[in-house]
Amino acid sequence: MLFGRDAELALITEFMQGGSASSSPVLLFSGEPGVGKTALLDAASEIAEQAGRTAVRTTALEYEADLTFGALNQLIHPLLGALPALDEIHRHAIAVISGLELGPPPTQLIAGAALLALTTEVARTMPLLIVIDDVPWLDLASGMALAYLARRLRGTTVLLLVAARSELENLFVRSGFDAHILSPIDDASADSLLVSRFPALSANVRRRIRDEALGNPLALLDLPAALEGEPGPLHETLPLTERLTELYARRLGDLPAGTRELLLFVVLAGAETSMAIDDCIPTPEGRADLPPAERAGILRLNPRTGRREFRHPLIRSAVFELSTSEERRHAHALLARAFADDPQRRAWHLGQSASIPDEEIAGLLEAVSGDLLHAGNSTRATAAMLRAAELSPAPEDRARRVARAAYLGSLVTGELQSSPELLVGTQQNRTGAASIAAATAAAYHLLNGEGDAASAQRLLIAALTAHPGPLDPADEATMEALQTLVFVCFYAGRAEFWVDARRQFARVSTVVPETLALLDDAFGDPARADASVISRLEAALDSLQFTSDPVRITRIATAGAYLDRVGRARDALWRVVDDGRRGGAVTKEIEALLLLANDDYFSGDWDELERATTDGLRLCDELGYVLTSAPGRFMRGLVDAARGRDAAADSAAEQLLIWAAPRRLYTLAAYASHIRCMLQLPHGRFESAYRHAASISPAGTLEPFLGHAVWVVFELVEAATRSGRRAEAAAHVEAAMDAGLGELSSRLHLLVGAASALTDSRHWRERFEDALATPGSERWMFDRARVELVYGEQLRRSHSPADARVHLSSALDTFRDLRAAPWTDRALRELRAAGGTETDADALTPQEAAVARLAATGLTNKQIAGRLYLSPRTVSTHLSRIFPKLGIMSRAALRDALERDADLRH
Template identity: 30%
Template sequence: MATQSRSRGRAAEFKGRRGERGVLDQLIEAVRAGESRALVLRGDPGMGKTALLDYVVEQAAGCRVVRAAGVQAEMELAFAGLHQLCAPMLDRLERLPVSQRDALRTVFGVSPGPAPDRFFVGLAVLGLVSDVADEQPLICLVDDEQWLDAASAQVLAFVARRLGAESVGLLFAARVPSDELAGLPELVVDGLPESEARELLDAALTGPLDPRVRDQIVAETRGNPLALLELPRGLTPAELAGGFALPSAAPLSGRIEESFRRRLDALPAQTRRLLRLAAADPVGEPLLVWRAAERLGIRAQAATPAAEADLLEFGARVRFRHPLVRSAAYRSASLQERQDVHRALAEATDPERDPDRRAWHRAHAAPGPDEDVAGELERSADRAQARGGLAAAAAFLERAAMLTPEPACRARRLLAAARAKLDAGALDAALGLLVAVEAGPLDALQTAEAEHLRGQIALVQQRSSDAVRLLLSAARRLEPLHAGRAREAHLEALGAAMWVDDLNSPGGLREAAEAARAAPAGPDPPRPVDVLLDGFALRLTEGYTAAVPTLTRALELVLAVNVADAEVGRWLWLAGASSSAIVALELWDAEASHALAAHLVQLARDTGALVHLQYALDFLARTHLRAGELTAAALLIEEDRLIADMTGNPPVAYTEMMLAAWRGQEARASELIEAGLRGATAGGVGRMVTFADYTNSVLYNGHGRHDAARDVAWRAFERDHPGHGTYVLPELAEAASRTGDTVLVKAALEWLSERTRATRSDWVMGIEARARALISHGDVAESLYRESIARLGRTRVRAQLARGHLLYGEWLRRERRRVDARVHLRTAHDMLTTMGIEAFAERARRELLATGETARKRTTETGDELTAQETQIAQLARNGLSNPEIGTRLFISPRTVQYHLRKIFTKLQISSRLELDRVLPSAPLVGPR
């Protein structure tokens, strides 16, 4: 099977394997230099053999790659694997000697005849690959060789032993290579070293994990990459967090579980009990396990049968043969046995050194409600966040509530657990806890808080109409009970109402704004949330100019807060989901918008707040879109989708349609818009209609369909949703000017002028200057175009800067100033192409052709220059920072860093970080912009 790359994304996620990659790099270089090489990659399932083959594909620039894989179902079909490999080359059969050509025709069923001698088949394949390699170095990859049919394995081994100087590389990957490959060079693929295994596991997690539990997982998987990647996918964040979940939650294959059960049942009773004890402790600390074993009367000799059965070993840590052995051991215990081992572990755990784990073991040892244990769990919840994030805190709080005997206290703890479940992304679990809350006696404050939580959940589930109703009701209930919480609920109600289309309907934005104005005063001095609420209420009731001073102050307060403060973090999440993001847009402050988004992403990552992380990722992706960093935006959007898949919650998705439009992908953008509108109708998310109209306006302007762009941009503009002007106004002004509709351009300018009188950021001033240039003439128009480009050049809004060069260049060409036009059209074309804004780049290319200059039509993949973000990453890598450290510095994930490094190496024509110092110019240490 011929392929360029069966999985282009996989190499981007590659972790470690420096030695193995070095061997493969040498093989590729030898093939490029005219030599031939054969190599067998041998390793257990999941060790990364296929990933190493994918790495070869990614690195084999200039080589032709063909690929085949053994298939169990085809092991009895002679030459099935060989046909996979050779099928793309059969157009060259006529170049082979007649006997060899006929041999291949016969075995592949192309022509009838008696079965040929396999020696002739081998010679034919050798001749075929040599002929292909005469034109271009050839690399043949054979995966799962252990499942090849015997005939194919024999022929390919024959070829591998007879390769000389044909510029051919032949690589096999196998669990246990067949006898035919005996004697060929081998590369054993073992488990990853601990440091690389930890890095890979961290990349697969979406929230924090107790380092001790992480080390235990790494030890028990023995560095197997597949096991490290798959284990987190099979468990919820709560099940992984800090080890504060039971192995019984882990899914087990029936056959594997039964196999382990039989092995466990054959052990002596004390050994089985020791295994259950060790299974209940996720840390694997030997002294702790032995102290607990002593309390249960288990003697040290009980470990010997477990070690002899290769199920458990005691060394620097207690390590099971496989994580599923741990699960089988725990599941095989009765409830009483589990309580006994947890009680022993609790008694053996130092209350000063590890109070949280002691509390957790005490909880699982408790036969019924126990306020002492419940109180200890509640005290552990705050500390748990430092190790396991919100999921761990939620697990503590839920268990504490279940053990609480007093109804009112139980309701309070259930509410706290539901709130933590919501933040961690477990929406169904949060709703289930709320049902338990509402079943018990509640006071007025608890009733309001329960309704508040239901509103927050509805907002995350994108049921905006329900969210507004619930949040407004909760805010009004809270007003006489707790003014601070009431104001928080009012801000969330405003944020939810911004997603509802009909501003003046009952429960719409107008009602939410008026309710916010009537809310009780906040504390003195006011918190960020209080100033945000006042600013939005002013904006929606008294207009833009009246609100700007308060909005400006609100943004300053939000940007100045300490993101490590948990209480502040709650305000930031409120703001991050809607309010602060919109404030930054209302004030046309691109730098503040990006800084705030980066802070929100980092805060959500650090605490494991998956719901907030999804919205923060979408927010940050939009700032990258404005900066023309489409690849970075795409990776953040992909991460949002991965979190959605893991939690079962919907992806945020709004920025994905915008990305497709900026890329000029009409079919993809239309598909996403239609899907978004269907969801919006079901959830009452009217703001999605405005998003859709804006997205279409970008798409239509890019493809030169300005009349259609004008109509959809005008619809979006008329709705005047807060925060949307920064998106819609540039599209409306351009489309209206291109269709001669000066009335609409002037309407846009009147709207912009109100903004520029109140806030004079370079972003809004640059867009206003460009809008005026579009309906001006002569020197006035030229001066305005130049002013717009100069102002936008001082901001992060580089996508609009590139389009400014395009519009100026188009104007210069119409003025018959071809030489001047080429300068700006060439700048626009280069910027837009590098960014991946293809439709607008094509506009620039056509305009350049009209000036008499030829512009090469290319995509971002052919660009040789590093983008600004790639330059930052390259310099940080050159300065010795690891992928996680670079990710922390630039507020992106380690996986995103690795993706960019692969592109950097390709562009710079190098193969490792060690070469960066040679190819990069001297530069100071860099950090986030």
């Protein structure tokens, strides 16, 4: 199976149907070494045989380039059965070329004519395909005879299929035949090839290979083999197999010694990623060594940037592979001096130049690792920490640094599977910070494996307790252990876990770091957050525009999840996703995707949610991050439930429960109950919906330290009132109002207000109207539509059908936009019961009418949003509904359409 070659295979199939006077009898593929020319010729031979053609083939060999007629001899042997039918001069020429008769080699003219006579004779009984691989290595005599043949095949049933390396001279191109350039395969095809041939590769390794190979199939197939037995994170240059090294060894070997030395210097300096190649040359005189590399096709000038760059990333690896360890250490030592004013680069190169343990260099690398992580370069941060461990003279320092590298691999770069191997080396030195760092990595691995929440918590608290005295907020390993403890407590979903964790937080000697404090206050127990927590959270979210640290970005965004603030971190989260896709913090890429899905659910961008969760869950499956996948499965399950995919939603809930039960992860059980509650509500199965909602947080309580209780207040109250439990519903509303939930976000204000309306028999209209008037509530499309639906139902039952139809029509519009089929059906049933029809939904709602009138005056979406206290996105959504309702295609037609609509109504 050839990946990414559909266009070329179609071209070959069309070519096989040639032979007419108008079609070319020659198809020439040209491309770089390893791009798949030979594989394409193999496929072409099969296509030819299936089409009833005889296929004969020769492959030119460089070491036979001086052998007269060597390639032609190989080609004509399968055709010698037609020899007796040729005239004597052509028969003798072919017999001499094939070694059947003695005699001087025929002249070029006779050889070409004889080859033409032989192939056309063979083609009398069956069409013929001649396949030639590696044309530039053809011996001159064979090449001239084949070029003669190619120019005289038009109108025959003989076809010539040729492959040549693009960087070498090609006699068929010189003869006037156009080359079809065989481009590298695209990223999707490269991924499919790697998954097909190497299914065990982790996603980040596969992505790194894909990025280095640049679509070269040979590199895609050989690089995984070169990585076998390579533990830990990937290095800056990937190891090459012998085949790949040979592709570039000749070119590099022919270069002057000074040029090879300069290229190694350039590779180790990390040029092309942070500086121009010219800028990292140590001396002006050194630039004189660059032209030979350009002439050899190793370097090229990028016309867009004006910079020199390697023609292919694998040349960098070949330069590295073909150098000695001593040459590399010498180059790194020079680079350390060259980067004396750049602490990060200096430390990195000192570390690579060292040949014996050195605590000073190890300490520098450890500090650089932290800087790199905060700058967003998590892969290199892990590599720096591992090198620091290797250079550590003291066993306890080595153990601590290896444990830290294991933590970075598990929680940041996606190397979950390699963590146990790294941690084995720390077991003999379980003291101090080494124990804390090791426990952090092990706890995370435990949660994603067969361990339970209690075991992970005990592991962390034991490591922290073994460290006497106050906890230093500047100690990164200790603070990471505390933040990991937050997530253990979150997934456990039990108050006693948080009580134990807060005892550890209280040990911090001075102020608890901001991220940890926000995770504790805003994420751990959002129902008890106050205005000061909201203020601190929003300031932290605003500060994310100034950082590239993927850990900080995802954790601050997580702190805002239950308080509906993830949207404020979208730009920063997308930066984390982009970094992960470039091979950076893959684990944080997963978390960022699922956080974006969280915001997509509540803002109604469900198609984007499905894309984000598909990518995130695929990475989780490939890397083994089962627990990390839980929020994504939950969000996807909610959308499946809302869109009527009941079996998929129920399956998601079941998977969450199966994982949660033996590990006692109550938050995952809450996820499952929430999904199943949402499966029941649109169908009016309120008794069952109530049981699921109350299993998360019993009526009248907001379970402490269970953030999920905040998300099901409206669901529980609606199910309670509609199943005859008005006392329970009232108690729950009272608990929500006492906690001040409505003050935490516009979405919660909308829902708590609507919940209070359901339990207020006297002022329910005013309470619903107040809830729907919440500034910014239009952003929460699905929740607002559900409130309008419930309000419309109440109005209908209170004999206000006209008012009911307004809200039911608005809800119906939104449910249709979201493709929420069960909710659409429920709204439509209620609309019909209120005396309306589907056509009522085509009338403009009051808010749509207001948007339309302002848009007709020429205001932009942003200006309209400011006038009506909406978001520009909500204005855009309204306009997308308004245009089809009015039967128009653009804003320019709004004024006339509104006038016609008004005339019809009068």
